[in-house]
Amino acid sequence: MERKSEWEPAIAGFLCKWCSYAGADLAGTSRKKYPANVRVLKVPCSGRVDPLLILKALRLGFDGVLISGCHPGDCHYQAGNYRARRRIALTKKLLEYIGIPEERVQASWVSASEGAKFAQVAADVAKDIEKIGPNKLFAEEGR
Amino acid sequence: MTTKKKISKKDIGKLLGIWSQWFSVLVPSKEENVAKMVGWDGKDVSFLVWYRNTVVPPKANFLPPVEKMFSFQQNRHGYHVEVPQDEQKRLIFGIRPCDARGITMIDKVFVETYEDCYYLSKRKNTVLIGLSCTNPYDSCFCTSLGVKPTESADVDLMFTDIGDEFLIEEVTDKGKELLASAGMVKEATKADDAKAKTVQATVSGMVIRKVDTKDIARKLQACFSDRDYWEKVAAKCISCGVCTFLCPTCFCFDICDELVKKQGARYRGWDSCSFRLYTKMPMENPREEKWRRVRQKVCHKYQFYPMNFDVAACTGCGRCIRLCPVNWDVTQILSSLPASVTSRGDK
Amino acid sequence: MEQELRKEARKLLEEGKVDHIIGFAPGSLKFSTTPLITKEKEEVASLVINRFMVNNLAKFLTEIPGRVGIVAKGCDGRSIVSLIQDNQVVRENVVIIGVPCSGLIDIAKVEKLVGKDRDEIDDIALQGEKVTVTVDGKRKDFPAKEVFFEHCLGCEFSTPQEHDTLIGERVAAVGHEELNRKRIKELKDMAPKQRWAFWKEQFTRCIRCYACRQVCPACFCERCFVEESQPQWVSPVPKWQDNLVFQVIRNIHVAGRCTDCGECERVCPQNIPLRSLSKEMSDLVDEMFHYKAGTDKNAPSLMTAYEHAEAEDLFR
Numbered sequence: 001m002e003r004k005s006e007w008e009p010a011i012a013g014f015l016c017k018w019c020s021y022a023g024a025d026l027a028g029t030s031r032k033k034y035p036a037n038v039r040v041l042k043v044p045c046s047g048r049v050d051p052l053l054i055l056k057a058l059r060l061g062f063d064g065v066l067i068s069g070c071h072p073g074d075c076h077y078q079a080g081n082y083r084a085r086r087r088i089a090l091t092k093k094l095l096e097y098i099g100i101p102e103e104r105v106q107a108s109w110v111s112a113s114e115g116a117k118f119a120q121v122a123a124d125v126a127k128d129i130e131k132i133g134p135n136k137l138f139a140e141e142g143r
Numbered sequence: 144m145t146t147k148k149k150i151s152k153k154d155i156g157k158l159l160g161i162w163s164q165w166f167s168v169l170v171p172s173k174e175e176n177v178a179k180m181v182g183w184d185g186k187d188v189s190f191l192v193w194y195r196n197t198v199v200p201p202k203a204n205f206l207p208p209v210e211k212m213f214s215f216q217q218n219r220h221g222y223h224v225e226v227p228q229d230e231q232k233r234l235i236f237g238i239r240p241c242d243a244r245g246i247t248m249i250d251k252v253f254v255e256t257y258e259d260c261y262y263l264s265k266r267k268n269t270v271l272i273g274l275s276c277t278n279p280y281d282s283c284f285c286t287s288l289g290v291k292p293t294e295s296a297d298v299d300l301m302f303t304d305i306g307d308e309f310l311i312e313e314v315t316d317k318g319k320e321l322l323a324s325a326g327m328v329k330e331a332t333k334a335d336d337a338k339a340k341t342v343q344a345t346v347s348g349m350v351i352r353k354v355d356t357k358d359i360a361r362k363l364q365a366c367f368s369d370r371d372y373w374e375k376v377a378a379k380c381i382s383c384g385v386c387t388f389l390c391p392t393c394f395c396f397d398i399c400d401e402l403v404k405k406q407g408a409r410y411r412g413w414d415s416c417s418f419r420l421y422t423k424m425p426m427e428n429p430r431e432e433k434w435r436r437v438r439q440k441v442c443h444k445y446q447f448y449p450m451n452f453d454v455a456a457c458t459g460c461g462r463c464i465r466l467c468p469v470n471w472d473v474t475q476i477l478s479s480l481p482a483s484v485t486s487r488g489d490k
Numbered sequence: 491m492e493q494e495l496r497k498e499a500r501k502l503l504e505e506g507k508v509d510h511i512i513g514f515a516p517g518s519l520k521f522s523t524t525p526l527i528t529k530e531k532e533e534v535a536s537l538v539i540n541r542f543m544v545n546n547l548a549k550f551l552t553e554i555p556g557r558v559g560i561v562a563k564g565c566d567g568r569s570i571v572s573l574i575q576d577n578q579v580v581r582e583n584v585v586i587i588g589v590p591c592s593g594l595i596d597i598a599k600v601e602k603l604v605g606k607d608r609d610e611i612d613d614i615a616l617q618g619e620k621v622t623v624t625v626d627g628k629r630k631d632f633p634a635k636e637v638f639f640e641h642c643l644g645c646e647f648s649t650p651q652e653h654d655t656l657i658g659e660r661v662a663a664v665g666h667e668e669l670n671r672k673r674i675k676e677l678k679d680m681a682p683k684q685r686w687a688f689w690k691e692q693f694t695r696c697i698r699c700y701a702c703r704q705v706c707p708a709c710f711c712e713r714c715f716v717e718e719s720q721p722q723w724v725s726p727v728p729k730w731q732d733n734l735v736f737q738v739i740r741n742i743h744v745a746g747r748c749t750d751c752g753e754c755e756r757v758c759p760q761n762i763p764l765r766s767l768s769k770e771m772s773d774l775v776d777e778m779f780h781y782k783a784g785t786d787k788n789a790p791s792l793m794t795a796y797e798h799a800e801a802e803d804l805f806r
Contacts (some may be wrong), residue, residue, distance in 0.1 A: 012462075039508035049522055051742045052723055055735045060600025072798065086779065089801035090745050093774050097677070098738065098767070108806035121806050137686060138731040174695070175761040176602065198759055199697070208697045210726040266616050299500040313706060373542065376528040384703035385759055386695055398688035412727025420717055434551075436628065441732065466518060467703045468757035470524035 009129040011064040012057035013038040013122075014042065016046045018076040019111045020068035024116030027122075034119035037126040045069065046107075047080025051091040052099050054105055064104045064129035071109040081109070086120055100137060103128050147331035147339075148311040150302075154327040155309075156188045156431055159236060159326055166234035166270065169204065173195060180204065180235060190237065195278055195371035196467065199390040200242045201235055204247060205265045207389075209412045212261065212398070215403035229264050234321075237274040239461040241285045243297035245391025248273070251452050252394060261411070270317055273298030274362040276346055282461030284352040288460050293343040303339045310339040354444075354477045356455070363446040370434065372481055377437035379469045384415035386471075387440070392456045395421075412418060416440055441476060491589075493656045496559065498587055498655055499534040501568050502559040508585055510554050513561035520608055521597050527755050528555065529785040537561070537658070541616055543593045545638075546751040548573060548707035557583045561590040564640070564663070567650025568784025569707040575784070575791045576747065578710055579776040588653030591659040593634070593642035595621065596756075600637050603679035604630065635666050641752035641765060644670025653789055671773075673766045689734060695760045696733035698726075702764055703740060708747035715739065737764065741771045746792020751782045 015021040021042050027034065040061075043049060046069025054065045058064045067088055075081040096102040106128065109123045150158060159168050166181040171190040178197045199208075213226045245265075250269075255260040276292035276367055279285075295301035299318030302309040311321045322328050366372055368379055387393045397414035402405050414421060416439055422430045430436045448456035457473075464472050495513070501509045515526035515536045523543045525765060526536060527550060547560055548569035562570055568642065573579040597608050604611065606625050613624040616636075621637050623630050635643060647662035649656070677685055698717075700716075703709045716721050716736055724732040724739075743747070748768050755765040775781050778801060781792050 038774055052739050056723055059731055059735050072802075079796060083793060085805070086793060086796060087742070089763075089778055089804050090771070090774055092804060093743055093778070094767075094771060095744060096682075097685070097770050098689050099682045099684070101682060106806065107804060125806070129717055130548065176598070177695075177761045209729055224786055280607070338701060378554075379525040379550075381704040383700075383701040383757075384699040385757070388699045395629070399722075399724075401725060408515075410725070410727045410729075415699075417742050418700070420713075464518065466759050468701050468753070470519060470522050472518040472524075475518060 007134050008035075009037045009063040010061070011038045011066055011125060011129060012062045012072045013040045013066040013068065014043050014053065015040055015066075015110075016048075016069040016076075016081075017042050017044050019074065020046070020108075020118065021068035022076065022112035023110040023118040024122075025069075027119040028115075030037050030115045031136070032115055033118035035126045038076050038122045045075065045080035046079065046084035047075070047082075049087070051086055051087055054088075054091055058070070058100065058104065058135060060080070060130045061135060061138065062069055063132075064106065064125060065106045066125050067105075067123070068110045068118070069107075071111055075110065097108040100123065103132055107129040147336055148304075148313065148322060148328050149308050149331040149335055150311060150325075151195050151308050156186060157327055157338075157448075158186070158325055159183055161187070162234050162321065164237075166232045168231060169235045169337065171237050178366060180237070183236075194237060194274075195268055195276075195280060196239050196242070196460065196462075198462070200245060200462065201238050202242070202245055202391050202394070204233070204235060204269065205246065205262055206249065206253070206394055206413075209410055212409040212411050214408040215406065228425075229261070230268060233265075233269045234272060235269060236272045236452065238284050238298060239268040239460070240273060240274060240297065241283070241290050241458040242294055242391045243271055243273055244290050244294065244458040245460070247297045247473060248392045248452075248454065248458070249394050268382060270300075270321065271298040272318075272321075273299060273314075275303040275343070276424040277304050277342075279346065279350045280461055281351060282352055282464040283350050283459060284461060284468050285459035286347055286350045287352075287354040287356050287474075289454055289457040291343065292346045305335060305338040305342060308335070310335050322455040324472070333448060350363035350459075351358070352461070352474055354474045359455070359477060359480070360446040361480075363442050366481050367438070367442065369421065369481060373434040373438045375475055376441075380417070380433060380437050380471050381431055382417050382419055383411070383468060384417055385466050385468065387415040387417055388413050390463075390465055391458055391460055394442075397441060403429060416443070441473065444473075445477065464487050493538065493588065494541060496534050497591070498657065499537055499559060499561075500531045500660045502585055503529070503534065507557065508559040508801065509556035510668045510786075511559045512547050512550050512554065513535075513537045513587075514539070517542075520715075521595070521600075521613065521614060522608075525550065526585045538558075539589055541593075542597070543591075543613050544753065544756060546705065546707055547755045551579045551584065551707070552710045557585070557589060559585040561587050561589055562653065563589055563749040564636045564645060564647040564650050565591075565749045566707075567652060568647055569747075569751065570650075570751055571652050571784035572747045572749060572791070573707060573710075574787045576612040576710075577788060581787060585652060585655075586653040588650040588656040590649040590656065590658055591642075592648055592663055593645065595640040596638050598756075598761075599639075600632075603632055603636065619708060625774060635669060638673065639752050639756075640670055641769070642647070646782075647785070651785065662790040673763055674770050674773075677766060692762045693733040693737065694730040696728055696730070696762060697735060697760065698728040698735070699735070699759060701757040701759065705753045705757050706744065706748075708744035709740070716741075722733040737767060741767050744768075745771050746775050746781055747783055755763065768777075 055066045069081040093100040106125045110118045153160040169180040170183045171194040216223045253259040275309040299315045395414045396411050400409050443455040499511045513526050514523040517524040547564045605660045615622045619634050621632050643666040648663035649660040
């Protein structure tokens, strides 16, 4: 991978253990090439992702957040991804309202067999975040 | 011995301008309709017209809501620690007698009992210019706590409104020095002094809310174990921190360390005994129930603090009444303490 | 109406149908009320119904034990239903005394209009679409919509739908869509960078008194996320970044349970426009999931429900 600029986006990736994490693993074992911007955090289910985790990642300085889970209907815990879907939808829209571009928070459905899709998602998300630029929103010390 | 001077209201801007040469001058201002002490912009003195009192008391200038105690960085030899130095010379213009008394109260803990370096450096570098009240709120009850709305004991200079002029009382040497280079400050006449005394009497009479503070400590001691009574008193409190944070004499704080990789900082910030987890410890929380916390707040202010320092931890500024989300009113509680203890005892 | 309310409350206590009555009593400041929580039937004589009964009494349902008779306006009535949906309150343990409300007067707005503080105003009288404010004996009239709370100006549920008794007749709210979302619209007209700068500035003033959280009936968590230290999600001290995270997350956590009672904004001692966040959140909830808080006690709460296909356009 060619380094285009000094700054590379740092993306916090919350991947659900049963589908997306396995999918990411498959991307690796299949030797699919994709940018290394996504820092993987394994969660038992995308439904575990509290919007607090998303905000905390942005607060710490991550440039983007990716939440990835099982396809609707395939959740290992029946409905966890449905809960995630509502939460993520509301979070994105509220963040946009307060001035954080909603593209900083991205979500995908990646199953355990979709190694190629995960590689594509990681690349696409990295490109999107690169376009928005580095996250300096929380940087300045007001107090 | 205090001597009296005076200044025309029209010259206040000029006076502040002179002081701005040596001090960072803070004056009352409004942001989003919230009155607070802010850095003077160099010309606006319109606060002389609207100012009654701030929402956040001037204690915030000595004990800020959040303060960095030190920052640290790990290096080859261990840790490099940096303590922020605050030697800025400040002048607070317009502090009310209740708030100034509050600072004196906090001094008892942060200066006399233990020397808190952060508080001390701000305290010794700040000059307090008091402004006598002219328009007390209906929530004010300073006169019941031994504070007159024109009290000058806790400031360096006291300004009293006598119409088109302010009478100035030089209370401390620091205050006297400040007037040395102010040409527009004149000697006050006997008539001016008499006028000020009339104003002081009138304003004291305008403080209509009163509490009989005789024997409060004893009354509180008597009903301390009355759980039913305190549960009723505490019923509508919602355990937020408004009353304690906005109280000129409250000073509880929490400390937290924040570390990211090999560097970080230690911060100090306001804490409140009203919060449920204020007394939480690993094995228990002695004040888990709301009635215990409400009892603690009332007793700390009117029983325990007097036991330790011979003065109530309250100056009657009334902010707790004015800004409480549920209009919990401490003067109502103090005026209706039960005469005797009832059956159910609890610690 | 007040007599009817006092009679009803007294009856409930006398007949042993409830252990506590929660309602509004006159406050110790002018133009204010204070919650009355009592077991004594004599004390219900001080219950009032007026244009200043701002408190959301549903807050107390999660801490007062036993059976409770509670006075409810439209908004707090929905908060009660929301608590029932969340299994925090058992419907059979609550006797809801509905009080139709066509709007409350925001004393802060009156103060601004007449340039005087609450204790300097002699009288505030509402007559139809007009409010007469008397200061120093002099009267001045204002249109009612200039002194009502913003959230009252767009109120869709002025009469509590879920109730056991209703005091007085059902009323229509002072509907005024435009004014209800005035500040939100102003914010949406700004560029994202400006919006961020606005909120950053607002939250620099926050002192983390938690009045907003404590006054909210939807915030009933035993341990709030700000009180966690392992891990620490937000700093316990009021740095603006953490103040902002706290408020944004609080709003997302109460999504679908916030009934726009406006208390959070009213109680903030720093006048931070919190409702500009909470109202936008409840609008998003309605827009995306066609859900309004506290309108159906048998409906699953927003975050526990789902449709098989929704919001798919946001997912890769």
